[in-house]
Amino acid sequence: xxxxxxxxxxxxxxxxxxxxxxxxxxxxxxxxxxxxxxxxxxxxxxxxxxxxxxxxxxxxxxxxxxxxxxxxxxxxxxxxxxxxxxxxxxxxxxxxxxxxxxxxxxxxxxxxxxxxxxxxxxxxxxxxxxxxxxxxxxxxxxxxxxxxxxxxxxxxxxxxxxxxxxxxxxxxxxxxxxxxxxxxxxxxxxxxxxxxxxxxxxxxxxxxxxxxxxxxxxxxxxxxxxxxxxxxxxxxxxxxxxxxxxxxxxxxxxxxxxxxxxxxxxxxxxxxxxxxx
Amino acid sequence: xxxxxxxxxxxxxxxxxxxxxxxxxxxxxxxxxxxxxxxxxxxxxxxxxxxxxxxxxxxxxxxxxxxxxxxxxxxxxxxxxxxxxxxxxxxxxxxxxxxxxxxxxxxxxxxxxxxxxxxxxxxxxxxxxxxxxxxxxxxxxxxxxxxxxxxxxxxxxxxxxxxxxxxxxxxxxxxxxxxxxxxxxxxxxxxxxxxxxxxxxxxxxxxxxxxxxxxxxxxxxxxxxxxxxxxxxxxxxxxxxxxxxxxxxxxxxxxxxxxxxxxxxxxxxxxxxxxxxxxxxxxxxxxxxxxxxxxxxxxxxxxxxxxxxxxxxxxxxxxxxxxxxxxxxxxxxxxxxxxxxxxxxxxxxxxxxxxxxxxxxxxxxxxxxxxxxxxxxxxxxxxxxxxxxxxxxxxxxxxxxxxxxxxxxxxxxxxxxxxx
Numbered sequence: 188x189x190x191x192x193x194x195x196x197x198x199x200x201x202x203x204x205x206x207x208x209x210x211x212x213x214x215x216x217x218x219x220x221x222x223x224x225x226x227x228x229x230x231x232x233x234x235x236x237x238x239x240x241x242x243x244x245x246x247x248x249x250x251x252x253x254x255x256x257x258x259x260x261x262x263x264x265x266x267x268x269x270x271x272x273x274x275x276x277x278x279x280x281x282x283x284x285x286x287x288x289x290x291x292x293x294x295x296x297x298x299x300x301x302x303x304x305x306x307x308x309x310x311x312x313x314x315x316x317x318x319x320x321x322x323x324x325x326x327x328x329x330x331x332x333x334x335x336x337x338x339x340x341x342x343x344x345x346x347x348x349x350x351x352x353x354x355x356x357x358x359x360x361x362x363x364x365x366x367x368x369x370x371x372x373x374x375x376x377x378x379x380x381x382x383x384x385x386x387x388x389x390x391x392x393x394x395x396x397x398x399x400x401x402x403x404x405x406x407x408x409x410x411x412x413x414x415x416x417x418x419x420x421x422x423x424x425x426x427x428x429x430x431x432x433x434x435x436x437x438x439x440x441x442x443x444x445x446x447x448x449x450x451x452x453x454x455x456x457x458x459x460x461x462x463x464x
Numbered sequence: 465x466x467x468x469x470x471x472x473x474x475x476x477x478x479x480x481x482x483x484x485x486x487x488x489x490x491x492x493x494x495x496x497x498x499x500x501x502x503x504x505x506x507x508x509x510x511x512x513x514x515x516x517x518x519x520x521x522x523x524x525x526x527x528x529x530x531x532x533x534x535x536x537x538x539x540x541x542x543x544x545x546x547x548x549x550x551x552x553x554x555x556x557x558x559x560x561x562x563x564x565x566x567x568x569x570x571x572x573x574x575x576x577x578x579x580x581x582x583x584x585x586x587x588x589x590x591x592x593x594x595x596x597x598x599x600x601x602x603x604x605x606x607x608x609x610x611x612x613x614x615x616x617x618x619x620x621x622x623x624x625x626x627x628x629x630x631x632x633x634x635x636x637x638x639x640x641x642x643x644x645x646x647x648x649x650x651x652x653x654x655x656x657x658x659x660x661x662x663x664x665x666x667x668x669x670x671x672x673x674x675x676x677x678x679x680x681x682x683x684x685x686x687x688x689x690x691x692x693x694x695x696x697x698x699x700x701x702x703x704x705x706x707x708x709x710x711x712x713x714x715x716x717x718x719x720x721x722x723x724x725x726x727x728x729x730x731x732x733x734x735x736x737x738x739x740x741x742x743x744x745x746x747x748x749x750x751x752x753x754x755x756x757x758x759x760x761x762x763x764x765x766x767x768x769x770x771x772x773x774x775x776x777x778x779x780x781x782x783x784x785x786x787x788x789x790x791x792x793x794x795x796x797x798x799x800x801x802x803x804x805x806x807x808x809x810x811x812x813x814x815x816x817x818x819x820x821x822x823x824x825x826x827x828x829x830x831x832x833x834x835x836x837x838x839x840x841x842x843x844x845x846x847x848x849x850x851x852x853x854x855x856x857x858x859x860x861x862x863x864x865x866x867x868x869x870x871x872x873x874x875x876x877x878x879x880x881x882x883x884x
Contacts, residue, residue: 213689213753214514214528217791218838334883336841363573 224327227337229274232327235335235361236294239368240278243290243298246373250281250301258457262310263297263317269395270318270388272325279317287410290372291320293330306409310454314393315403322388328381329371333364386434387441394442401438407431489544490776491824493745493767494783494805495588497832498568500538500845500879504834505787506801508761510749511693513683515881516570519583519624522695522749523636524681526579526626529572536881540567542589543875546824549868551859552598552608561614563591567877572624581624583638590616604661604722609653616646620677632685640677642699646670661716663724668709673740675701693749699742708734741772743780743808757791767808776823778808787832794838801832805851812856813864826855826869834877842882850874 250256256279263279277295284300291297297320299313307313323329371377377385390400411427489495494507499517502509509517513525516536544561551557570583592614601608619642626636650667679697686692710732717724744767751761763785770778787801805828812825834847850873857869 213685213756214691215530215756216797217756217794218797218836218843219530219840 225337226274228335229337231337232330232335233275233294235330235364235368236292236296236324238361238365239292239329239372240294240296240298242365242369243282243292243296243372247282247284247298247300250283252281255304256280259299259313259317262314263321266314266318266392266396266398267295267321269392270321270325275324277321277324287413289316289320291323292368292372293324293327293335295324297321297324304458306413307406307454308409309402311393311399311402312406313402313454314396314398315389315400315406318389318392318396318398319385319403320389321392322385323377323381326381326384326388328377328385329368332371332378332381333367335364383430383433386430387437390434390438390442400442401435404431404434404438407434489588489590491778491807491809491826492805492828493743493781493808494765494785494803494828495544495873496540496542496565496567496586496875497803497849498538498585498587500536500568500834500847500877500881501789501799501836503538503540503567503849503875503877503879504799504801504832504836504845504847505761505789506785506803506830506832506849508749508751508763508785508787508801508803510681510695510747510761510763511683511691511751512749512759512761513681513693516572516581516583517568518626518636519570519572519581519622519638520568520585520620520679522681522683522693522747523581523624523626523638523679524634524683524695525693526572526581526624526636527628527634527683529579530883534573534881534883535571536568536879538566538568538877538879540565540875540877542567542873544590544873545871546857547870547872548822548857548859549870551867552601555598555601557596557859559592559594559612561590561592563589565589565617568879577627579624579626579636581626581638583620583622583624585620585640586617587620588616588618590614604656604717605654606657607653607655609651609655611649611651613649614647616648617644619643619645622677626681634683636681636683638679638681640679642673642675642677642701644671644673646672656716659716659719661714661722663714663717664712664729666709666711669706671704671706673701673704675699675703689753691751691753693747693751695747695749696744697747698744701739701742704737704739706736706738708732708736710734736774738774740775741770743767743770743778758789760786760788762786770808776814777810779810781806781808797836797838799832799834799836799847801849803830803832803849803851804828805830805853807855812866813858822857822859824855824857824869824871826853826857826871828853828871828873830873842880845879845881846877847879848874848876 259281260279263277267277275295279297282298282300285302286300287303287306289299289303297317299316389403394400407427407430497503497507498520501515502517502521509521513522514528516534518525541564547556547558549556565586568585570581572579572581592612594612596610598608600606620640622638622640624636624638626634628634648669652665654663677697677699679695682694684692712727713729714724714727718726746766747763749761749763751759753759765783767781769780783804783806785801785803787799789797789799791797807825807827809823809825812823814823828851830849830851832849834845836843836845852872854870856866859867
């Protein structure tokens with residue numbers, strides 16, 4: 188009897204692997220396919236992002252250099268002004284970390300590490316890194332992944348909550364979602380398609396702001412050659428070769444060979460003045 | 465112990481025996497359809513099961529729940545009516561049960577790459593509160609008074625773990641704590657005015673049953689937009705206790721033709737720890753999702769044979785369910801279903817077992833209908849089900865005579881579900 192069960196289960200698994208096929212989620216119901224975001228959703232996104240930003244700063248301290256933070260903030264706000272999210276206020280800061288990385292939290296919070304700045308050669312590269320992070324926010328990658336939504340004002344929703352019980356579950360769910368978001372940022376990484384999308388959107392933001400969209404490509408090539416122990420970017424990002432290849436193809440097709448300023452001189456002056464240690 | 469109980473229940477009341485007290489629908493397995501979406505689909509949910517109610521039907525489907533955190537709550541008003549023709553003289557006997565029950569509550573949330581859930585279900589509930597008076601039943605009974613109070617509820621509460629092995633295959637397990645509580649107070653007073661005679665019997669029966677009900681589920685998708693679900697479950701009673709109190713008194717029926725000796729008021733008490741046996745339940749479901757606005761599902765539920773000397777043998781039964789869901793708009797969906805609730809009774813007449821309810825062999829056929837209103841994170845559903853059947857019952861204690869039986873059952877429910 189036991190043998191028959193094992194044989195049956197094995198056959199079922201083999202059958203499944205034979206029929207395993209990639210397809211869209213056919214179980215998704217039309218009632219859950221609503222993509223419209225309300226002001227309540229944006230409020231919740233900002234609240235959620237603020238909590239994540241606080242947790243990030245709890246792990247990695249802010250780099251204590253007001254002038255550098257102001258510069259990054261000015262650059263970031265110029266880029267964010269050319270993004271698709273005018274409904275949120277963006278915040279930018281440098282983290283005092285030796286890991287080469289950058290982070291973004293929903294609601295407009297963008298961080299870049301001190302180590303990451305060391306490998307930047309011109310302002311367009313820096314703009315590329317920041318634009319990539321802005322794109323994670325504009326495309327709501329974490330918001331969608333974790334289904335972050337605001338409270339509904341609809342009377343039906345209120346009635347559903349009334350007959351369904353209390354709202355403490357929502358508080359617990361919020362805390363769990365924050366933990367999950369931190370896992371995405373520090374451990375698991377974004378989904379590969381989200382990273383590639385951010386590369387593409389980031390390139391458009393750069394070009395729209397007047398920066399060379401290929402700056403990020405040059406930067407990626409540089410850190411690809413770094414010792415893995417120093418460049419922790421690979422842990423939470425897709426392999427560089429694919430990113431670089433797809434991004435170059437995209438820029439050539441969609442942006443073309445626009446000669447944009449690289450901002451080399453300005454950036455070097457700033458670096459010289461700021462003396463990033 | 466058994467002999468004592470046989471004496472206790474074998475006492476012949478003129479028409480109805482004490483054995484006939486129980487109404488809990490032990491002869492049917494599909495008495496209350498659990499869940500909101502599932503209830504709208506006639507219970508055809510084994511291959512769908514991708515929300516909180518999946519924990520009850522097929523925990524493997526829970527792996528496909530959408531949303532970070534989802535809960536559902538169903539409150540139902542359940543009504544059951546059984547009518548037996550020509551039982552008390554020319555009178556029929558109608559028994560009704562109605563109860564407002566928290567039919568289902570469930571919450572699911574992802575933890576890592578698995579889904580964990582907690583659910584509570586009430587698959588059966590009886591609440592009778594009745595008083596009957598029958599006049600001029602026959603030459604020996606001018607007035608027959610029956611007072612009956614019966615509460616019989618089955619609860620399942622448990623945890624679920626489900627894992628999506630691949631986009632096309634998932635597995636899950638629900639472990640329910642099974643609890644059944646039954647309390648019956650059943651009094652009969654029979655009176656003859658001339659020559660004066662009376663008989664009084666009072667019964668109190670309480671049964672508490674605790675066990676576990678594991679539900680093992682598999683779900684796979686052999687083709688695009690098509691899913692197949694399998695679930696296997698059974699209730700294993702771990703602890704059971706039954707307490708009986710019986711009081712009686714009779715005067716004036718000693719002469720022919722009744723020849724029943726006078727009885728001074730007396731009371732009997734007894735206890736048993738016999739455990740009820742339940743069938744294995746194997747369910748196979750098929751669901752087709754042609755679009756994101758339409759689905760149809762079909763379930764086959766097999767319940768194995770049960771051999772139980774104490775609570776009665778049950779034959780193997782197959783129940784079917786068929787359901788469909790259609791979104792009229794993004795915010796409104798309707799569901800409809802058909803189902804069977806076939807009798808597991810052996811062919812009548814049967815020899816009554818110790819604690820078996822009134823033997824009956826009546827297959828039920830029913831339908832369900834529900835409408836849901838959706839917002840982005842929530843839904844509210846209003847729905848109902850109705851089932852009907854006619855058959856035979858063996859109501860009179862100590863007799864093999866059969867009576868016509870008609871069963872009507874309906875449930876209305878309101879439910880909500882929401883995700884965070």
